Amino acid sequence: MKDTAQETINKIYDSLTRAERQLAGVILENYPMSGMGSITRLADKASVSTPTVARMVQKLGYSGFPEFQEALRQEVEARFSNPIAKHESWAQSAPEAHILNRFTDAVMSNIRQTLANIDPSQFDALAGLLADENRALYITGGRITHALSEYLHLHMQVIRARVRHIRSTSNAWPHDLLDICEGDVVLIYDIRRYENSTLRLAEIAKRRGAKIALITDQWQSPISQYADVSLKCRIEAPSAWDSTVSMMLLSETLIAAVQEARWDQTEDRMRALEDMFDQTKIFRKFV
Structure with missing residues (x-):
């Protein structure tokens, strides 16, 4: 499972430039909603250039700002999805393995990624x-x-x-x-x-x-x-x-x-x- 943008920012924060850290602070301040506007709006709010925003999202592992925003939209949807919606999303892509194995695999993955x-x-x-x-x-x-x-x-x-x-x-x-x-x-x-x-x-x-x-x-x-x-x-x-x-x-x-x-x-x-x-x-x- 891919890290969220927030987790990636925290991991690479020490390697960011001064301007990128300034941008990271704005993104994290009201995450994930902070990145839902236009690239120019985010740049203005952080007092950095739009090329700085573009370079930053690439450092986070996204091909560009649109892919970055799509990831944020998926996070927003995941945050507020209700139990029925979550079940429907899972059922559509459920593998063939028995539930005991599937659930255990998911839980073990959760533990590894948490640690x-x-x-x-x-x-x-x-x-x-x-x-x-x-x-x-x-x-x-x-x-x-x-x-x-x-x-x-x-x-x-x-x-x-x-x-x-x-x-x-x-x-x-x-x-x-x-x-x-x-x-x-x-x-x-x-x-x-x-x-x-x-x-x-x-x-x-x-x-x-x-x-x-x-x-x-x-x-x-x-x-x-x-x-x-x-x-x-x-x-x-x-x-x-x-x-x-x-x-x-x-x-x-x-x-x-x-x-x-x-x-x-x-x-x-x-x-x-x-x-x-x-x-x-x-x-x-x-x-």
Whole structure:
């Protein structure tokens, strides 16, 4: 699967000229809509020449500006396609192999591409924010990704104190933001179709001084404009629904990284929790 223009820009950014970096900033500012106008309009907005735009899109792997725009249009369509539309698109080109193999191949490809495109320094930065108990940690997700947010919240509660789960689909989520202080962390899962309530939550939390951490898809949630750290996962699969397997892998890796960074404190918390489990007899013991 070909990288998006956004991913390619991020990969080659250090090799760009000053004018090309200026253009890249304009493209990324409101991506992908920023590139949907004419080539002269984009050049004027970036204060560069039209030949600079033409050279830039060729560096991104496109034959010219029209092909670049067509790729952006396809991204816009992919971002907002509903489950029925996604299924119809898949069914038209479905290979003959069994669904078990096709789905697994797609998921494995998602994992490989997700790992290839994640900057380890960004991952480490996010793990560092999650491990910092001086910062309260708020975790939330959307209609589909709330399950991931609950999973991460459950583990983070064991690893460290001051962790809260926000149900973004509830009308009560503004109540959760009342206690946010400057420097606290709000981790948000958001994939297509991006939800207005989650975007508003991020906007308000940012205004209150929170650090916004985003785990999103390859098309990147609008929340990215507020994010201090953003990690993108591939989610396409031969189904009417997207696959969150790569996001789960990333979540479990974050859990492992934070646990390792705080092991001395986490071990004490785990022992205390196990003692409570023994007292309440929640789990059966076969000894």
